[in-house]
Amino acid sequence: MVIVKRKELSLSERLYVPEIVRGLSITFRKMFEKKITRQYPEEPLVKTEVTRGQPRLVVKDDGAIACVSCGLCEAACPAYAITIDGGETDRPIEREPKRFDIDMLRCILCGFCEEACPKDAIFMSDELELADYSRQALVYDIEKLKRPAAAMRRRIEYVNRINDRWRDAPRPPMLVGRDAPHGAHAHSPAAAAQRPHAS
Amino acid sequence: MNDFAAKVGLTGEQLEHLLAILVRNTVILIGIISVAAVMTLVERKVSAWMQFRHGPNRVGPWGLLQPLADGVKFIFKEVVVPNGANKALYVLAPALAAVPAMMTIAVIPFANDVVLFGKNWGPLVVADIDIGILYLLAIGSMSVYGVILAGWASNSKYSLLGGLRASAQMISYELSMILAILAVVAMAGSINLREIVESQAHGGSIADWNFWKQPLACFLLLVASFAETNRHPFDFAECEPELVAGFNTEYSAMKWAIFFIGEYSAMAVMSSLSVILFFGGWSIPFLPDAPWYLGFAAFLAKTSVYLFLFVWVRWTLPRFRFDQLMRIGWKVMLPLALVNLLATGAWLTFFGPPGAP
Numbered sequence: 001m002v003i004v005k006r007k008e009l010s011l012s013e014r015l016y017v018p019e020i021v022r023g024l025s026i027t028f029r030k031m032f033e034k035k036i037t038r039q040y041p042e043e044p045l046v047k048t049e050v051t052r053g054q055p056r057l058v059v060k061d062d063g064a065i066a067c068v069s070c071g072l073c074e075a076a077c078p079a080y081a082i083t084i085d086g087g088e089t090d091r092p093i094e095r096e097p098k099r100f101d102i103d104m105l106r107c108i109l110c111g112f113c114e115e116a117c118p119k120d121a122i123f124m125s126d127e128l129e130l131a132d133y134s135r136q137a138l139v140y141d142i143e144k145l146k147r148p149a150a151a152m153r154r155r156i157e158y159v160n161r162i163n164d165r166w167r168d169a170p171r172p173p174m175l176v177g178r179d180a181p182h183g184a185h186a187h188s189p190a191a192a193a194q195r196p197h198a199s
Numbered sequence: 200m201n202d203f204a205a206k207v208g209l210t211g212e213q214l215e216h217l218l219a220i221l222v223r224n225t226v227i228l229i230g231i232i233s234v235a236a237v238m239t240l241v242e243r244k245v246s247a248w249m250q251f252r253h254g255p256n257r258v259g260p261w262g263l264l265q266p267l268a269d270g271v272k273f274i275f276k277e278v279v280v281p282n283g284a285n286k287a288l289y290v291l292a293p294a295l296a297a298v299p300a301m302m303t304i305a306v307i308p309f310a311n312d313v314v315l316f317g318k319n320w321g322p323l324v325v326a327d328i329d330i331g332i333l334y335l336l337a338i339g340s341m342s343v344y345g346v347i348l349a350g351w352a353s354n355s356k357y358s359l360l361g362g363l364r365a366s367a368q369m370i371s372y373e374l375s376m377i378l379a380i381l382a383v384v385a386m387a388g389s390i391n392l393r394e395i396v397e398s399q400a401h402g403g404s405i406a407d408w409n410f411w412k413q414p415l416a417c418f419l420l421l422v423a424s425f426a427e428t429n430r431h432p433f434d435f436a437e438c439e440p441e442l443v444a445g446f447n448t449e450y451s452a453m454k455w456a457i458f459f460i461g462e463y464s465a466m467a468v469m470s471s472l473s474v475i476l477f478f479g480g481w482s483i484p485f486l487p488d489a490p491w492y493l494g495f496a497a498f499l500a501k502t503s504v505y506l507f508l509f510v511w512v513r514w515t516l517p518r519f520r521f522d523q524l525m526r527i528g529w530k531v532m533l534p535l536a537l538v539n540l541l542a543t544g545a546w547l548t549f550f551g552p553p554g555a556p
Contacts, residue, residue: 026515027511036252
């Protein structure tokens with residue numbers, strides 16, 4: 001049982017008025033302090049590489065996107081915002097999306113597509129503003145999703161840096177016991193790189 | 200002008216007098232309504248600054264046109280009358296809350312004799328009547344009808360409770376307010392507000408202000424006027440966490456706005472009254488012979504300080520509990536006001552009125 005000891009009030013505290021005057025002086029002083037509101041449209045948002053905005057398809061230096069329409073991002077998307085129709089192409093990669101739509105009204109900016117992508121094709125940009133007059137206009141197709149790699153440089157480097165943290169590192173200890181019989185090659189860097197993180 | 204006067208069967212002087220009254224009254228009425236409009240902006244701005252925010256700053260420079268935008272919005276919003284509401288009373292209540300506040304402004308003297316175009320037009324007051332304070336208190340008390348009728352007519356529990364609380368509170372605090380004012384009246388020997396100002400103004404020094412002679416009465420009037428205008432920390436009529444919005448829960452659009460015009464007008468009247476009773480009205484310290492426009496400016500300045508105090512207190516103090524409100528009203532304010540009146544009376548009996556040789 002907790003016994004809360006009430007503080008004995010002094011005479012000036014019980015008279016209300018001196019305490020009220022003290023409170024008034026505090027609010028008066030605070031009136032002139034710096035305002036903490038950010039005036040949004042005039043003051044732009046602070047964007048760093050950690051900012052997780054709308055997903056974009058990165059255009060490589062040769063003008064093509066890296067997507068091979070594997071459908072992993074489509075499967076990972078918790079909001080079912082991504083729709084992909086795959087097709088064949090004459091490029092060495094052989095596959096590319098014929099249609100890659102992201103419904104921006106459904107997208108929750110979770111970044112799962114970025115994590116799922118095995119080809120480093122989709123990244124979260126720092127674009128957060130989204131407005132139009134119709135719902136259809138906010139379903140972005142490939143052309144609208146394309147962003148040159150130069151514009152996404154910071155985010156791509158950040159994601160790569162995060163991924164490098166575990167790519168060549170020792171495996172999580174939980175898995176060691178279960179995989180112990182194959183331990184001989186499980187610890188090689190090549191094998192660790194193929195295994196997804198914490199699966 | 201004299202030809203026109205002859206046509207309507209008046210002398211030129213009578214017509215001139217009539218026109219002067221019309222102009223003066225129009226200016227004062229428009230003035231009090233714009234004070235209400237400006238106060239809504241001041242309220243929002245000051246509250247924002249005290250909370251490290253900017254406040255409204257989108258409409259016009261620094262948001263100065265916000266009251267105008269609000270007014271346009273209120274006019275175009277839909278008036279919703281709840282099911283089962285007593286429609287006649289429901290429509291009447293906002294007017295009953297706002298009109299008394301505007302009527303009481305009639306006896307407030309804003310400035311000394313106005314001299315314009317080489318003619319003395321008399322003091323800047325709508326009605327320079329001898330029972331000024333009596334009239335002000337009597338009409339001012341009527342505004343409680345607006346609040347309780349709004350609560351009753353809305354057919355809503357919250358509104359009804361808000362109205363009930365407002366009436367109980369206003370009746371409790373009116374008593375100590377009147378007793379506090381009486382002490383000043385006893386010292387000035389008049390209930391004409393203009394004469395009360397002049398009793399403080401003749402010496403031209405701050406020492407003549409009633410505030411130095413009656414600090415307790417000034418404080419009591421201040422607290423009572425918070426309660427009378429339903430402002431924090433006594434705003435039980437519209438106590439948000441308990442009663443949604445109190446008596447005006449079911450009101451919308453311009454009807455809702457009229458309640459607030461009434462509230463802010465009442466604030467302006469109570470501030471003016473306090474300035475007149477305790478801070479020398481239009482008198483300027485060390486300038487006993489200042490022209491009327493300077494006196495008018497001084498009066499406005501003093502009243503603005505008082506109005507700022509209303510806003511300042513609202514955004515500083517938390518709300519009392521209802522039983523605390525009643526306890527302060529009956530067990531602290533009333534005895535203090537009585538003792539103050541008794542002491543003033545004793546002083547006057549034994550030492551004579553102040554200023555007398």
